Amino acid sequence: MMRAALFTLALLAASAAQADTPEQRLAAAGLTLPPPNKPIGLYVPAARSGKLLFLAGHTECPIKATGKLGATMDVAAGKANAASVALCMLATLKAELGELSRVKRVVRVMGLVNATPEFTDHPAVMNGFSEVMTTAFGDAGKAPRTAAGAGSLPRGIPVEVEAVVELK
Amino acid sequence: MMRAALFTLALLAASAAQADTPEQRLAAAGLTLPPPNKPIGLYVPAARSGKLLFLAGHTECPIKATGKLGATMDVAAGKANAASVALCMLATLKAELGELSRVKRVVRVMGLVNATPEFTDHPAVMNGFSEVMTTAFGDAGKAPRTAAGAGSLPRGIPVEVEAVVELK
């Protein structure tokens, strides 16, 4: 009896470890990946060189919200948009790699926040992006980050994020 | 006769294939590289690490136009300026590498457009850059791209583009 119980416990533990993929962690947090943006015209969503995968400036996909922080969008809404951008980038990664577990770590994040000259809370907005990435990848989702204000962004979107990830 | 004609055809095809360098594709499109910008003072135009060549933020060379999209410059003029920036960057690549065919692909492009807070058409401006890069390199010139608005740029220029290319 005791041995059988231990054996069952070991099986459960193994199953839990196997279950711990980025996709499952996102699902457990109630997060769903959108369909990725299609490669369009004169650029591509990602390009690999050696172990590095360079990712294009991402928006939410598809683009729904427009807004300027400090004027027409508040920090909470900006943070939610940044989270959507992260999900869009993860959708690109999933489409490129098949499995998100092929990401070793995020090595660079640059977040541009569409904001008025007086706005100062870019990090709080970008935390929406970083929270999703750490949900998916744990500490490997914590990257060196630049958060800055763009005077304007394509189509009036509130947030655009570019990144580089290292692959296993 | 037939054999001689086929042989001539084969020679022509081989010649066309040999002719297909980035430099010749640019020339066929009527595009001429300007003299590259000289390394100045405290920075350099490019730096190589392994297979990656990091390129400085480029302008047209030499700088002629100033302008702010949404105010003093329209999209067509901005797009033409972005094309000039691409030619300036290709001039740097040519000076660094000798032959543009040493570029395997462009892996990152960040285009900053000097624009008013209301401007939203940054991608159309940046297409001027991307069209020149695809003329030179074909699909290898299509890179992950970030297009964003800068509130201001050095000397009042309309477009500044930074890039990373992978070498063969």
Add this chain to the structure above:
Amino acid sequence: MMRAALFTLALLAASAAQADTPEQRLAAAGLTLPPPNKPIGLYVPAARSGKLLFLAGHTECPIKATGKLGATMDVAAGKANAASVALCMLATLKAELGELSRVKRVVRVMGLVNATPEFTDHPAVMNGFSEVMTTAFGDAGKAPRTAAGAGSLPRGIPVEVEAVVELK
């Protein structure tokens, strides 16, 4: 006597060569590294992939000055702030690497200057950063550089700089 003098000279030369570390060059220029910024919350100050070390967007550490170039801060003060940002980044490198001599060269610098739409002198501001990096690393501190205007920056800081260095 002659031999002893030459031997002493050789010892002195060897000592001078050994003395020529980035830390000693900074000290000779009267520059002191501040305590590095601590890793905070959802991002990290640096991440290594192969020979490349990606650095987060850096500010002076700790943040003291706020200001917008073209409005509330002049070029001289902006340049001094950019020099402080460089010292903060060097403090991060020192904390990450132990010895600054492990840096082979700086391969990318992007400097964002908080500025009004009319400001045009971003390179002069960023020279404050580049001067400190060349003091530390000599020609290896001259990197491909992008200097651009941000419409706004976190906490109202005047300068934010991101970089990539190649390690030996």
